[in-house]
Amino acid sequence: MPEQDPLASARPRHVxxxxxGNGRWAQKRWLPRVAGHxxxxxxxxxxxxxxxxxxxxxxxxFAFSSENWNRPVEEVSSLMDLLVVALSREVPTLEGNxxxxxxxxxxxxxxxRVVQGLIDAERATAHNHKLVLNVCFNYGGRWDIxxxxxxxxxxxxxxxxxxxxxxxxxxxVPDPDLLIRTGGELRISNFLLWQAAYTELVFTECLxxxxxxxxxxRALLEYANRERRFGRTSEQVTQGEPLLAVGGDRHA
Numbered sequence: 001m002p003e004q005d006p007l008a009s010a011r012p013r014h015v016x017x018x019x020x021g022n023g024r025w026a027q028k029r030w031l032p033r034v035a036g037h038x039x040x041x042x043x044x045x046x047x048x049x050x051x052x053x054x055x056x057x058x059x060x061x062f063a064f065s066s067e068n069w070n071r072p073v074e075e076v077s078s079l080m081d082l083l084v085v086a087l088s089r090e091v092p093t094l095e096g097n098x099x100x101x102x103x104x105x106x107x108x109x110x111x112x113r114v115v116q117g118l119i120d121a122e123r124a125t126a127h128n129h130k131l132v133l134n135v136c137f138n139y140g141g142r143w144d145i146x147x148x149x150x151x152x153x154x155x156x157x158x159x160x161x162x163x164x165x166x167x168x169x170x171x172x173v174p175d176p177d178l179l180i181r182t183g184g185e186l187r188i189s190n191f192l193l194w195q196a197a198y199t200e201l202v203f204t205e206c207l208x209x210x211x212x213x214x215x216x217x218r219a220l221l222e223y224a225n226r227e228r229r230f231g232r233t234s235e236q237v238t239q240g241e242p243l244l245a246v247g248g249d250r251h252a
Contacts, residue, residue, distance in 0.1 A: 016196070048097075053213075054220070106138045136169075180202045
């Protein structure tokens with residue numbers, strides 16, 4: 001009999017990650033901050049591979065926030081260049097491994113070259129279904145809610161939880177089951193504010209460039225040991241009583 005994975009029944013469908021600590025990783029090694037961002041790309045490659053191996057179906061990462069424009073101009077420029085280079089190098093492999101790319105975020109203010117790179121990557125992987133990889137770029141949770149409300153207002157539609165859900169930047173995937181933040185900070189920093197209403201949060205001191213499959217497994221184990229009640233009592237969960245409704249989770 002093949003050995004069974006004890007976590008398989010408690011595995012999250014959708015994992016979200018705030019990839020924090022690239023700059024501090026580089027500074028600890030007396031390297032420029034961009035070196036940390038480059039190592040961060042390597043870490044993301046490892047985690048995508050690990051998610052594919054563990055049958056996680058959606059991975060959402062916070063690559064560049066709306067607030068990151070406040071960083072030094074040189075660092076922002078390096079991040080944009082790194083994105084373009086990473087797309088050219090990684091997309092063929094991702095496409096071959098069954099990964100479908102999405103880039104939720106505000107594309108206004110991005111260069112034409114960056115926007116075209118995002119469009120091309122989404123088109124090249126549109127037929128894949130093994131893993132959805134959302135790379136949130138120039139994204140903010142408040143922006144996401146505001147743009148969804150603006151879309152509804154422009155269409156003359158009533159603003160309800162259901163209609164707002166349909167216009168959010170991640171309406172194509174279920175809400176995250178697990179959100180991991182690396183780097184030791186204990187906040188979600190304007191990431192998936194609506195979608196994370198019932199998400200389990202795990203914080204780790206590990207800096208993002210050092211994050212690997214073993215660190216992911218630690219977070220998955222912690223998730224597996226949580227009891228997700230969604231407003232019910234522990235007794236109701238134990239007895240398997242169905243959910244009537246879950247606030248922000250349209251796929252519960």
